[in-house]
Amino acid sequence: MKTKPYPLRQICFCGLLLLLLSGCAGWRQTEEPRLRLAQTYGLHDFDQVEELRYTFNVSLPDRSLSRSWTWEPKKDRVTFRGTPEQGGVVAYDRSVLTGQPDDKVRKIDPQFVNDNYWLLFPLRIYWDQSATVTADPEPLPLPIGDGRARRLVVRYPKNEGYTPGDVYELFIDDSGRIAQWVYRKGGDPTPTRITTWEGHQRVGPLVLSLDRRGAEGSFRVWFTDVAVRLTGRSDWITAR
Numbered sequence: 001m002k003t004k005p006y007p008l009r010q011i012c013f014c015g016l017l018l019l020l021l022s023g024c025a026g027w028r029q030t031e032e033p034r035l036r037l038a039q040t041y042g043l044h045d046f047d048q049v050e051e052l053r054y055t056f057n058v059s060l061p062d063r064s065l066s067r068s069w070t071w072e073p074k075k076d077r078v079t080f081r082g083t084p085e086q087g088g089v090v091a092y093d094r095s096v097l098t099g100q101p102d103d104k105v106r107k108i109d110p111q112f113v114n115d116n117y118w119l120l121f122p123l124r125i126y127w128d129q130s131a132t133v134t135a136d137p138e139p140l141p142l143p144i145g146d147g148r149a150r151r152l153v154v155r156y157p158k159n160e161g162y163t164p165g166d167v168y169e170l171f172i173d174d175s176g177r178i179a180q181w182v183y184r185k186g187g188d189p190t191p192t193r194i195t196t197w198e199g200h201q202r203v204g205p206l207v208l209s210l211d212r213r214g215a216e217g218s219f220r221v222w223f224t225d226v227a228v229r230l231t232g233r234s235d236w237i238t239a240r
Contacts, residue, residue: 034154037122037125037170037172038123041177041207041208046123046205046206048204048231049229049230052228053070053071053225053228053236054119056068056115060219067086068225069115076094078112080111087104090108125168130157133152133153135152135153136150136151136152136153142171152169152172154167163185165186166186166187167183167184169184178197195221197209197211198211198213
């Protein structure tokens with residue numbers, strides 16, 4: 001089945017905060033690791049999704065914040081629901097970004113991209129064909145704690161996105177899911193952020209990690225009110 005791409009292009013992951021059925025054992029450099037990873041998280045059934053809603057929460061040493069979104073991927077339409085200080089309710093089609101969006105959209109969209117990539121990164125790297133993905137031939141030590149896992153390295157072009165040149169190291173467990181990752185803003189050799197990927201839950205046809213924690217204990221990203229509405233249905237399917 002041909003899967004429709006849902007490109008965001010303006011990648012700002014962490015900039016604001018800042019394989020499958022048989023597991024990883026059979027990975028080879030000649031295979032397509034991004035496809036297998038995306039399939040693990042629900043790529044083949046994503047076309048069923050009419051709307052996806054979620055609240056992005058982050059806890060930093062000095063503050064915490066939350067942002068609530070509804071995304072209609074087939075229309076690439078975004079609705080943000082925030083406090084008055086955050087801009088209140090803002091709804092827009094992302095196609096306006098090719099023209100002259102108003103100030104609210106210009107401010108909100110980088111936040112949407114950041115939060116959406118945190119939630120859907122395994123799908124995003126499949127849709128973002130400009131990113132290069134390579135797999136190491138042998139397992140490597142995990143960046144947090146003990147153990148070893150297969151590593152995928154994702155590199156974005158230096159001339160693309162809100163934070164061009166970003167690099168991500170994904171450590172894949174035996175179930176084919178991301179266990180931990182390393183984010184390097186702009187390709188910096190010093191990691192910008194290292195977190196676990198925890199709390200995997202099924203949300204309709206998707207499998208999503210809803211909890212990410214830093215090694216030092218002072219950083220956490222998690223998602224609440226996560227649900228999808230599927231084609232031909234009026235009800236929302238929540239995470240379970």
